[in-house]
Amino acid sequence: MSPFQFCRSLMIGEGGFGGVHKVVIQSTEDSHKKIDIAVKQLSRRGLQGHKKWVTEVNVLGVVEHQNPVKLVGYCAEDDESGILRLLIYEYMPNRSVQDHLSSRFQTTLPWASRMKIALDAARGLAYLHAGMDFQIIFRDFKSSNILLDVHWNAKLSDFGWARLGPSDGLSHVSTAVGTIGYAAPEYIQTGCLTAKSGGWRYGVFLYELKTVRRPLDRNRPKGEEKLLEWVRPHISDMKKFRLILDPRLKGKYSLKSAQKLAVVANECLARQAKLRPKMSEVLEMVDRIVEAADMVSPQLPMKSSTPKNDSELSNGERLKRRFIDLITREKGCLIWRRWRPKIMWTC
Numbered sequence: 001m002s003p004f005q006f007c008r009s010l011m012i013g014e015g016g017f018g019g020v021h022k023v024v025i026q027s028t029e030d031s032h033k034k035i036d037i038a039v040k041q042l043s044r045r046g047l048q049g050h051k052k053w054v055t056e057v058n059v060l061g062v063v064e065h066q067n068p069v070k071l072v073g074y075c076a077e078d079d080e081s082g083i084l085r086l087l088i089y090e091y092m093p094n095r096s097v098q099d100h101l102s103s104r105f106q107t108t109l110p111w112a113s114r115m116k117i118a119l120d121a122a123r124g125l126a127y128l129h130a131g132m133d134f135q136i137i138f139r140d141f142k143s144s145n146i147l148l149d150v151h152w153n154a155k156l157s158d159f160g161w162a163r164l165g166p167s168d169g170l171s172h173v174s175t176a177v178g179t180i181g182y183a184a185p186e187y188i189q190t191g192c193l194t195a196k197s198g199g200w201r202y203g204v205f206l207y208e209l210k211t212v213r214r215p216l217d218r219n220r221p222k223g224e225e226k227l228l229e230w231v232r233p234h235i236s237d238m239k240k241f242r243l244i245l246d247p248r249l250k251g252k253y254s255l256k257s258a259q260k261l262a263v264v265a266n267e268c269l270a271r272q273a274k275l276r277p278k279m280s281e282v283l284e285m286v287d288r289i290v291e292a293a294d295m296v297s298p299q300l301p302m303k304s305s306t307p308k309n310d311s312e313l314s315n316g317e318r319l320k321r322r323f324i325d326l327i328t329r330e331k332g333c334l335i336w337r338r339w340r341p342k343i344m345w346t347c
Contacts, residue, residue: 012095018042018049022091036091037072041084052160053085059136059159067124069147069157092155094148101143101212108246111253113152114209115290118261120154121146122286125202126279128156129195135165137193141201142179143208165195181215181227186273196273199282203268206261207231212246228269235262257293261286 013020020040027033042049053074060071073088094100097117100109109117121141128136139161147157184200186192204215207227213220215227224230234240238259245258264285270276277285 012038023088036093038089038091040087040089042087050083050085053087055162056087056159059162063127063132063136065124065127065131066153067120067127067155068159069155089157090149092147092149092157094150094152096144097146097148097154097209098143100148101208103212108248111249111258112293115257115261115293116152117146117148117154118206118209119283119286119290121156121205122202122279122283124154124156125198126283128162129165129198129279135195137163137165137195138198138201139163139193140179141198141205142182143205146205163193179215184273185271192273194273195279196276199268199276199279200273202279202282203265203276204228206265206268207244210246210258210261211244212248235266254293257289260289264289 010021010023011019012022018041020038023037023039024034025037027035042053053076056071057074060068069092070090071087072090075084075086075088077084097109099105100107125138125141128138136159138156138159140158141156145156145158146154148154182201182204184197187197187200204227207213208215211227211231213224213227213230216225217227218225220230231244234244241259241262242255245253264282267275267277268282
């Protein structure tokens with residue numbers, strides 16, 4: 001058996017290009033301590049999976065911010081059975097925002113937690129758009145790609161479809177990718193890609209966060225399948241506004257802050273991209289809303305979706321940015337070694 005054929009019992013997620021497993025590694029700082037990490041193993045076949053792997057390495061290898069998930073290492077090997085591509089991330093024990101919005105989950109995210117998540121997501125997008133010398137456009141921003149750490153901080157993940165932003169206010173033209181229901185109209189119609197496309201996605205997410213409805217749900221009754229069309233008649237009438245809010249909250253929310261977030265969402269959802277605010281401006285607006293509601297330290301769900309580990313509370317916060325080469329040990333743990341990052345290309 002290959003050392004990288006993980007047990008399915010360790011799988012914590014699965015996508016079109018491979019599965020994600022929880023793995024334990026030995027700390028380089030203290031040999032007696034173990035650290036939980038998440039390892040994504042991409043499919044051995046297909047050039048598209050390799051391209052996504054390279055993109056993630058290049059994007060997460062240069063970001064220095066608390067709201068994108070941390071990439072702590074990677075592995076690349078080729079043999080007769082195909083290509084082996086691993087991505088190693090900090091472990092996010094509280095799963096994704098989409099998981100918590102699902103009716104299948106036992107816990108309900110309190111309103112204060114949702115406000116904090118909205119702020120963290122805006123902060124992450126604003127950094128990608130304007131926090132570095134170059135711009136990164138996150139083409140697959142959605143609730144399932146927003147993960148929650150042990151302290152319930154929200155972090156953006158899965159940058160395989162990310163692209164460097166255009167310069168001088170111009171736009172890219174590319175084949176539309178990402179999840180149906182989140183994409184901006186100009187991106188769907190023309191393939192025109194700018195940072196304002198990310199603003200649209202964020203506006204959709206704000207309504208998903210409040211309503212717990214997916215952007216597109218074909219299992220809903222006619223007229224309720226598309227989230228934005230369903231909320232439209234409610235947001236213009238404040239008497240009907242409560243009807244779109246998650247009923248599982250049982251009225252335990254700030255109606256005023258919910259209405260203010262709807263205003264922000266509507267600005268992000270302007271049909272003309274040039275009328276949408278920059279994510280840095282969106283961040284300022286959401287920050288003011290959260291601060292006014294005094295929800296910087298929100299009440300969190302009563303129980304975590306997964307058991308907490310003492311190592312997650314201490315070591316996870318101290319992980320340094322590094323690239324690593326992985327080797328196996330008989331006990332099944334993985335050890336990391338320091339690695340000098342290199343620019344990698346997809347062709």
